Amino acid sequence: MPEVGQENFEPRLVAFCCHYCAFAAADLAGVLRLKYPSNVRIIRLPCTGKLDALYLLKAFEVGVDGVMVAGCLEGSCHFISGNLRAKKRVQATQELLKRIGIEQERLEFFNLSSAQGNRFAQIAHEMTLRVRALGPLHHAALAANPAAVAKGSG
Amino acid sequence: MTGESNLKRILESAGFAVTAELGPPKGADRHVIENGAKLLGDWVDAINITDNQTAVTRMSSLSACAIVKSMGLDPVLQITARDRNALAIQSDILGASALGIRNVLCLTGDHISMGNHPKSKGVHDIDSIQMVQMVRKMRDEGVFLSGDRITGEKPAVFIGAAENPLAPPPEFRVVRLGKKANAGADFIQTQVIFDVERFRVFMAQVRERKLHEKLAILPGVMPVKSAKVMNYMNTKVPGVRVPDELIQRMQASPDAKAEGVTICVQLIQALKEIEGVRGVHIMAVQWEEVVPEIVERACVRKKQPVGKFA
Amino acid sequence: MIVADQKPLEEILQMLASYKRVLVLGCQSCVAVCMAGGEKEVGIMASAIRLARRQQGRDVEIVEGAAKRQCDDEFNEPFAGTIEKQEAVLSLACGVGVNKLSERFALPILPALNTRFFGEVERQGVWTEVCAGCGQCILHLTGGICPIARCAKNLLNGPCGGVRDDGTCEVKPDLQCAWILIYNRLQQLNRLDYLAEIMPAKDWSADRAGGGPRKRVREDMML
Ligand code: SF4
Ligand code: SF4
Numbered sequence: 001m002p003e004v005g006q007e008n009f010e011p012r013l014v015a016f017c018c019h020y021c022a023f024a025a026a027d028l029a030g031v032l033r034l035k036y037p038s039n040v041r042i043i044r045l046p047c048t049g050k051l052d053a054l055y056l057l058k059a060f061e062v063g064v065d066g067v068m069v070a071g072c073l074e075g076s077c078h079f080i081s082g083n084l085r086a087k088k089r090v091q092a093t094q095e096l097l098k099r100i101g102i103e104q105e106r107l108e109f110f111n112l113s114s115a116q117g118n119r120f121a122q123i124a125h126e127m128t129l130r131v132r133a134l135g136p137l138h139h140a141a142l143a144a145n146p147a148a149v150a151k152g153s154g
Numbered sequence: 155m156t157g158e159s160n161l162k163r164i165l166e167s168a169g170f171a172v173t174a175e176l177g178p179p180k181g182a183d184r185h186v187i188e189n190g191a192k193l194l195g196d197w198v199d200a201i202n203i204t205d206n207q208t209a210v211t212r213m214s215s216l217s218a219c220a221i222v223k224s225m226g227l228d229p230v231l232q233i234t235a236r237d238r239n240a241l242a243i244q245s246d247i248l249g250a251s252a253l254g255i256r257n258v259l260c261l262t263g264d265h266i267s268m269g270n271h272p273k274s275k276g277v278h279d280i281d282s283i284q285m286v287q288m289v290r291k292m293r294d295e296g297v298f299l300s301g302d303r304i305t306g307e308k309p310a311v312f313i314g315a316a317e318n319p320l321a322p323p324p325e326f327r328v329v330r331l332g333k334k335a336n337a338g339a340d341f342i343q344t345q346v347i348f349d350v351e352r353f354r355v356f357m358a359q360v361r362e363r364k365l366h367e368k369l370a371i372l373p374g375v376m377p378v379k380s381a382k383v384m385n386y387m388n389t390k391v392p393g394v395r396v397p398d399e400l401i402q403r404m405q406a407s408p409d410a411k412a413e414g415v416t417i418c419v420q421l422i423q424a425l426k427e428i429e430g431v432r433g434v435h436i437m438a439v440q441w442e443e444v445v446p447e448i449v450e451r452a453c454v455r456k457k458q459p460v461g462k463f464a
Numbered sequence: 465m466i467v468a469d470q471k472p473l474e475e476i477l478q479m480l481a482s483y484k485r486v487l488v489l490g491c492q493s494c495v496a497v498c499m500a501g502g503e504k505e506v507g508i509m510a511s512a513i514r515l516a517r518r519q520q521g522r523d524v525e526i527v528e529g530a531a532k533r534q535c536d537d538e539f540n541e542p543f544a545g546t547i548e549k550q551e552a553v554l555s556l557a558c559g560v561g562v563n564k565l566s567e568r569f570a571l572p573i574l575p576a577l578n579t580r581f582f583g584e585v586e587r588q589g590v591w592t593e594v595c596a597g598c599g600q601c602i603l604h605l606t607g608g609i610c611p612i613a614r615c616a617k618n619l620l621n622g623p624c625g626g627v628r629d630d631g632t633c634e635v636k637p638d639l640q641c642a643w644i645l646i647y648n649r650l651q652q653l654n655r656l657d658y659l660a661e662i663m664p665a666k667d668w669s670a671d672r673a674g675g676g677p678r679k680r681v682r683e684d685m686m687l
Pocket of ligand 1: 600602
């Protein structure tokens with residue numbers, strides 16, 4: 001059962017990061033040698049405004065356990081309002097996740113600036129703890145029918 | 155009572171007409187209508203029976219009118235375009251006439267979403283002006299809306315319509331009244347008036363177009379029980395404006411109900427003086443018992459010499 | 465365009481509950497423009513269904529596609545081979561597309577959308593009904609603003625007494641009274657005289673109310 005040994009479970013996380021802020025912040029975290037969980041994969045976007053629900057769902061479909069979206073601080077988007085739109089899309093997708101039967105806490109939106117290497121490391125850490133507590137995605141399916149998950153589809 | 159409309163007789167003899175509204179019950183008890191009609195009968199020339207008022211289902215206007223008629227009184231059958239299509243309205247007009255009901259008031263009706271069946275479908279086959287025109291053609295030309303001919307007796311009804319003179323657009327309301335006159339309306343009962351000055355301006359526009367010669371205008375009045383109700387009327391009811399002075403009077407009065415009656419009496423007296431006003435329509439929603447007092451104090455009508463229900 | 469909404473996912477999942485092979489077929493016309501059933505929505509829908517079914521531990525095989533116009537056999541034909549291999553089709557077209565596919569194919573065609581109305585794009589993300597397809601257009605008399613679709617009571621001689629002082633309709637505080645809009649527009653066009661004429665009762669026989677489904681035939685265009 002996934003619950004067993006959950007504290008050792010290493011969740012796979014994806015972070016969709018805006019090129020101008022969060023991606024730079026992650027970079028800075030690296031330069032500063034700040035420790036953040038190695039299981040976070042970063043995907044760079046020209047702006048979080050590029051994001052749509054399909055990116056997020058696909059990430060879950062290919063097997064990640066949690067998704068974070070990180071855009072610029074409100075008021076500092078290089079494309080004026082890309083981060084505000086992304087925030088609304090993330091909210092709509094959280095709603096959809098709930099209908100799908102997936103905990104909406106597995107998806108979260110953050111704002112940060114390029115100078116906040118620290119904050120990036122902290123967010124990655126927090127998200128890892130949160131998703132670890134939730135356990136692996138598809139554990140319901142695993143329990144019911146391991147083959148279905150192993151095979152995947154689409 | 156003869157087969158004539160009493161309301162028509164009063165208006166044609168240049169009398170000052172008094173009509174009052176009576177809402178049918180949300181049940182099948184005929185006594186509600188009988189008691190209301192008894193109360194009003196000695197004091198008014200005709201009694202309007204509302205048609206599913208505020209889009210809330212009630213006893214049908216036609217049946218309540220038949221009860222009023224059987225008591226020797228003169229009912230006004232209100233018909234909304236919301237609940238009936240042209241076929242149903244025309245058959246009701248024929249039926250009403252056969253029952254001796256001699257007045258109809260053609261209305262659009264409040265929208266169905268405002269009442270107790272918001273999920274039902276509003277009809278709106280025709281609008282109120284088209285209804286007036288349709289009824290006039292039935293009466294005067296003996297033809298239905300479709301052009302088909304009425305067989306035998308034509309319906310003998312006095313045709314009314316409503317108007318909300320102070321609703322927007324201000325310049326257009328009088329034009330729309332003109333459309334109702336052209337459609338064939340004989341009389342108009344208006345939305346409740348509290349702002350006599352603004353109504354006076356409207357009536358000046360009416361006289362300019364000589365519409366007061368084509369139709370009899372009966373402004374609506376309403377006795378209110380509290381400053382709160384008056385405020386509600388002022389802010390929430392389309393086309394109703396209440397001057398601050400009246401609201402203040404209601405607030406200041408130790409007996410708001412009595413003040414409400416007095417204001418209503420004074421409004422009638424002021425409206426009566428406006429050229430072209432031919433009567434008054436009292437809408438005492440569920441407070442019909444004050445109507446006799448209002449009529450008497452406004453000096454527009456003495457109790458009928460031979461009280462039918464004395 | 466025809467404006468539609470997606471049904472709640474739960475309702476769709478229920479429709480699909482007994483099927484394991486499903487084509488999710490969008491339409492690249494109206495419903496793509498109103499972001500309810502185009503290619504992108506097909507992708508999101510398919511992904512959501514897969515995830516949900518995986519959560520339930522019940523596998524499903526989904527094929528995705530989008531016809532140019534689902535209301536026309538010609539554009540559905542390329543999918544015929546795929547469709548015949550499925551147990552069901554989830555159509556993200558308007559109701560017309562669902563009907564069209566149902567006439568052509570023997571398997572269940574399920575609606576993913578609630579088809580709503582003919583609408584204009586008021587602004588990005590907002591669509592508004594402005595024509596009800598009554599079959600007897602009178603826009604030349606009303607300054608191009610339709611009272612059939614936009615007046616809650618279908619009045620032809622409005623505005624009614626329910627219009628509020630700020631020009632909104634009695635039905636909803638955020639709804640502009642169609643007849644105030646018509647009045648203002650005719651004033652702008654200097655044609656207020658139109659409103660002095662009584663507009664006669666509408667000929668509803670051209671409307672849907674007039675006798676079930678309507679048909680348009682052009683002999684000269686038939687093959
Ligand atoms: S009049 Fe009829 S056809 Fe013309 S816009 Fe209105 S509903 Fe559409
Ligand atoms: S307020 Fe205007 S839009 Fe609303 S029902 Fe009346 S006329 Fe029609």
